[in-house]
Amino acid sequence: MGIIRNIAASLVLLRQSSVKNNHKVIMSRRLHARRTDGVDKNVWVEFTQLAADYKAVNLGQGFPDFSPPQFIQEAFCKAINGGPQMHQYTRAFGHPPLVKSLAKFFSRIVVQDIDPLEDILVTVGAYQALFCAFQGLIDEGDEVIIIEPFFDCYQPMVVMAGGKAVYVPLRPREGSAILSSGDWVLSADELASKITPRTKAIVINTPNNPLGKVYKTEELQMIADLCIKHNLLCFSDEVYEWLTYDGAKHIKIASLPGMWERTVTVGSAGKTFSATGWKVGWAIGSGNIIKYMKTIHQNSVYHCATAAQEAVAHGFEREYELFGTPESYFQQLPTMLHHKRKKLASCLESVGLQPIMPEGGYFMVTDISSVKVDLNDLSTKDELYDFRFVKWLIKEKGLATIPVSAFYSPEHSKEFDKYIRFCFVKVNLTFLT
Amino acid sequence: MSIARQVLNCSRFTCRSAHVTCRKTFTTSQHVMMSRHTHAKRIEGLDKNVWVAFTALAADPSVVNLGQGFPDIPPPSYVKEALAKAASVDRMNQYTRGFGHPSLVKALSQVYGKAYGRQIDPLKEILVTVGGYGSLFSAIQALVEEGDEVIIIEPFFDCYVPMVRMAGGKPVLIPLRLKSGKKTITSADWFLDPDELAGKFNSKTKAIIINTPNNPIGKVFTKDELQMIADLCIKHDTLCFSDEVYEWLVYRGHQHVKIATLPGMWDRTVTIGSAGKTFSVTGWKLGWSIGPEQLMKHLQTVMQNSLYTCPTPLQEAVAQGLLLNYELMDQPECYFTSLADELEGKRDRLAAIVEEAGMTPVIPEGGYFMLVDVTALNQDLSHMDEDEAYDYKFVKWMIKEKKLAAIPVTAFVGEESTKDFEKYIRLCFIKQDSTLDAARSILKSWTKV
Numbered sequence: 001m002g003i004i005r006n007i008a009a010s011l012v013l014l015r016q017s018s019v020k021n022n023h024k025v026i027m028s029r030r031l032h033a034r035r036t037d038g039v040d041k042n043v044w045v046e047f048t049q050l051a052a053d054y055k056a057v058n059l060g061q062g063f064p065d066f067s068p069p070q071f072i073q074e075a076f077c078k079a080i081n082g083g084p085q086m087h088q089y090t091r092a093f094g095h096p097p098l099v100k101s102l103a104k105f106f107s108r109i110v111v112q113d114i115d116p117l118e119d120i121l122v123t124v125g126a127y128q129a130l131f132c133a134f135q136g137l138i139d140e141g142d143e144v145i146i147i148e149p150f151f152d153c154y155q156p157m158v159v160m161a162g163g164k165a166v167y168v169p170l171r172p173r174e175g176s177a178i179l180s181s182g183d184w185v186l187s188a189d190e191l192a193s194k195i196t197p198r199t200k201a202i203v204i205n206t207p208n209n210p211l212g213k214v215y216k217t218e219e220l221q222m223i224a225d226l227c228i229k230h231n232l233l234c235f236s237d238e239v240y241e242w243l244t245y246d247g248a249k250h251i252k253i254a255s256l257p258g259m260w261e262r263t264v265t266v267g268s269a270g271k272t273f274s275a276t277g278w279k280v281g282w283a284i285g286s287g288n289i290i291k292y293m294k295t296i297h298q299n300s301v302y303h304c305a306t307a308a309q310e311a312v313a314h315g316f317e318r319e320y321e322l323f324g325t326p327e328s329y330f331q332q333l334p335t336m337l338h339h340k341r342k343k344l345a346s347c348l349e350s351v352g353l354q355p356i357m358p359e360g361g362y363f364m365v366t367d368i369s370s371v372k373v374d375l376n377d378l379s380t381k382d383e384l385y386d387f388r389f390v391k392w393l394i395k396e397k398g399l400a401t402i403p404v405s406a407f408y409s410p411e412h413s414k415e416f417d418k419y420i421r422f423c424f425v426k427v428n429l430t431f432l433t
Numbered sequence: 434m435s436i437a438r439q440v441l442n443c444s445r446f447t448c449r450s451a452h453v454t455c456r457k458t459f460t461t462s463q464h465v466m467m468s469r470h471t472h473a474k475r476i477e478g479l480d481k482n483v484w485v486a487f488t489a490l491a492a493d494p495s496v497v498n499l500g501q502g503f504p505d506i507p508p509p510s511y512v513k514e515a516l517a518k519a520a521s522v523d524r525m526n527q528y529t530r531g532f533g534h535p536s537l538v539k540a541l542s543q544v545y546g547k548a549y550g551r552q553i554d555p556l557k558e559i560l561v562t563v564g565g566y567g568s569l570f571s572a573i574q575a576l577v578e579e580g581d582e583v584i585i586i587e588p589f590f591d592c593y594v595p596m597v598r599m600a601g602g603k604p605v606l607i608p609l610r611l612k613s614g615k616k617t618i619t620s621a622d623w624f625l626d627p628d629e630l631a632g633k634f635n636s637k638t639k640a641i642i643i644n645t646p647n648n649p650i651g652k653v654f655t656k657d658e659l660q661m662i663a664d665l666c667i668k669h670d671t672l673c674f675s676d677e678v679y680e681w682l683v684y685r686g687h688q689h690v691k692i693a694t695l696p697g698m699w700d701r702t703v704t705i706g707s708a709g710k711t712f713s714v715t716g717w718k719l720g721w722s723i724g725p726e727q728l729m730k731h732l733q734t735v736m737q738n739s740l741y742t743c744p745t746p747l748q749e750a751v752a753q754g755l756l757l758n759y760e761l762m763d764q765p766e767c768y769f770t771s772l773a774d775e776l777e778g779k780r781d782r783l784a785a786i787v788e789e790a791g792m793t794p795v796i797p798e799g800g801y802f803m804l805v806d807v808t809a810l811n812q813d814l815s816h817m818d819e820d821e822a823y824d825y826k827f828v829k830w831m832i833k834e835k836k837l838a839a840i841p842v843t844a845f846v847g848e849e850s851t852k853d854f855e856k857y858i859r860l861c862f863i864k865q866d867s868t869l870d871a872a873r874s875i876l877k878s879w880t881k882v
Contacts, residue, residue: 032731033578040734063527088503088716128740139473277527277745292472300570301563306716
């Protein structure tokens with residue numbers, strides 16, 4: 001009996017090792033590059049899957065449930081039917097009509113002569129623009145300051161570039177009730193204390209995801225002063241630039257004195273024209289900095305799709321003419337979303353939650369600390385409170401949101417685990433009533 | 434305290450002692466300030482690019498462009514229609530699944546399941562990328578790093594070397610060598626020397642990049658040749674990145690073989706394909722990588738941290754195109770077959786034009802490029818820039834004087850192999866007959882002078 005058991009055990013071992021040899025372990029040395037270490041997890045993958053599994057109403061991920069405006073859909077159709085060159089390679093760093101219309105449009109806003117060929121790089125979404133910025137400008141050991149809460153990709157991108165992320169949180173203003181994203185502020189002293197000789201860049205996001213904060217001129221000036229004093233680069237993620245509410249004004253940090261030459265401003269056609277699936281974005285900045293991003297771009301994707309760029313070019317031509325008028329999509333979209341935002345806020349208040357009114361962007365963060373629910377789901381026992389709450393909300397109430405601690409560094413996430421994020425860029429909010 | 438500040442403080446101190454030193458130190462601090470804005474080391478020496486130079490030169494509308502590899506023939510109408518249809522659906526204009534739009538990865542799994550003769554998991558074994566280029570990038574970033582050597586066969590699609598270098602790897606080059614006494618030279622006359630290849634493998638060799646059909650020569654590697662490479666990969670435990678973007682463009686008498694289908698190779702190979710080359714829509718910039726989960730998961734990590742997802746309506750349209758042709762596979766109406774038929778005619782036509790002009794074509798077995806030996810023309814280019822290789826000078830001269838654009842082949846080889854390839858230029862023949870006719874007129878009048 002003993003012998004048989006021994007043989008059986010050996011056979012199992014042999015089988016296991018041969019399975020290993022055939023399928024899993026093919027390299028005696030290391031397989032994947034170190035740059036992919038620790039950047040494989042992703043909050044979206046987990047929560048999108050869960051929302052799908054429970055067929056929850058998805059107010060989690062940030063994309064509209066309505067179509068892009070007609071004029072841009074028409075422009076896309078026109079491009080698709082516009083001759084063979086619309087389906088072949090265009091200029092690698094950006095389709096000429098698009099970079100020209102972007103240069104024209106934004107030169108007027110930043111009051112700076114933007115060179116379409118030197119100062120602009122068109123990318124596969126703002127995401128890839130950020131990637132090119134980190135890869136092109138951040139080296140091993142460089143420190144990058146990230147303001148929390150942050151769009152989650154900044155941290156893994158810094159890590160993949162060999163850099164070190166240093167965090168500074170926005171904090172609710174002391175004393176008064178926290179009613180608006182404008183009540184979350186950056187401490188100048190705290191920010192200054194995080195700067196070291198290794199600090200290479202600071203990443204800002206205005207309007208901010210997830211909070212919706214729209215940085216005021218004084219706040220940007222404070223950041224700018226530190227950038228100039230310490231000779232830092234500034235990566236300014238402004239994808240929600242047209243979505244400001246209640247009279248809040250979007251200010252471009254690149255337009256402040258001394259900032260053009262050190263700032264990369266990132267924009268998105270997806271957010272601008274409610275066409276997130278087109279994946280057209282751009283980086284605008286001084287040619288001296290953009291040129292390094294071009295090198296990354298030409299050695300990673302090289303070109304972006306032509307027809308979508310053609311359509312976005314038309315979009316900007318139209319908006320250039322209509323800028324500031326009621327027909328401008330950049331007026332109409334925030335006006336439409338203004339009401340959605342209010343509706344969502346009152347609905348959340350009516351069930352005892354405390355929303356933080358966003359001054360801009362796609363999202364609303366809500367304080368869930370006053371809600372008493374029995375999170376008796378043992379499977380989430382070890383997770384942070386907001387993660388557990390969100391999973392409970394998906395499973396028990398069929399509503400998908402995103403836990404806000406996912407937008408914080410490991411060192412600060414426990415301080416901010418009583419908030420969840422809703423996307424209100426949805427026409428279909430009827431279920432809320 | 435920042436370095437700049439420290440230097441400035443020092444400068445104040447030394448200023449008192451010597452005026453000259455003060456000025457020098459100020460310049461140093463300025464230099465230190467400027468140097469903070471320098472690029473990351475990974476892009477050192479990677480800014481030059483043959484396309485940037487030559488696309489600009491060929492952009493002149495009066496130039497007949499047989500240079501850059503894109504069709505001037507229209508794509509099949511059903512793919513354009515599929516795109517227009519997809520764009521009219523609300524949901525198709527918003528984000529889709531990061532690693533690949535569900536309908537596209539399913540279609541790819543079907544088409545390639547047949548081509549590989551195995552079940553391919555659409556979610557774990559496929560990644561959709563921004564063109565074949567994006568797949569190469571994802572694979573190299575995911576699997577190559579400092580200390581790794583990567584074998585690259587010359588002539589190579591020019592991005593392989595900078596991509597390997599950007600990942601910190603070391604490119605190790607080995608040329609295809611011409612072996613022929615024959616009058617008509619084809620891409621089949623270019624071989625890898627087995628001993629030379631074996632000698633390039635060592636314990637540091639992480640991967641070998643192969644490209645079949647090859648750009649620029651058009652060589653379609655035979656099963657035996659691939660077996661030789663496979664044997665070395667298995668012996669040295671090396672990965673294989675197989676760039677097969679031209680896989681459907683293989684001409685009569687030749688067969689495209691997937692190295693991943695050879696024994697022991699599936700587990701160590703990432704195979705790259707391209708919608709742009711498959712459907713003549715290079716401007717859609719969609720491609721894919723196919724391979725085993727243990728490799729693909731690392732490519733997916735790179736994807737999720739670089740651009741996250743590819744455009745939705747384009748992916749939907751490619752899915753439709755693949756499904757349509759899947760039904761027609763192995764039939765003459767299948768675009769994969771009909772395009773190859775069409776191009777074979779153009780290939781032969783261009784070869785005749787080139788021969789008429791006194792140059793020697795290398796007839797490609799696959800792909801849509803042709804190498805042309807310009808030696809016999811004996812063109813005097815001594816008036817041009819000394820430092821450049823002959824083919825660079827020849828192409829620049831040809832664009833300027835003859836209004837015909839090509840690409841110099843030494844752009845596809847390392848320095849050591851330059852002398853073996855500098856009498857070749859690369860012509861692209863996926864062009865309308867009128868374009869080829871225009872090229873013919875130019876070449877005819879050329880020889881008359």
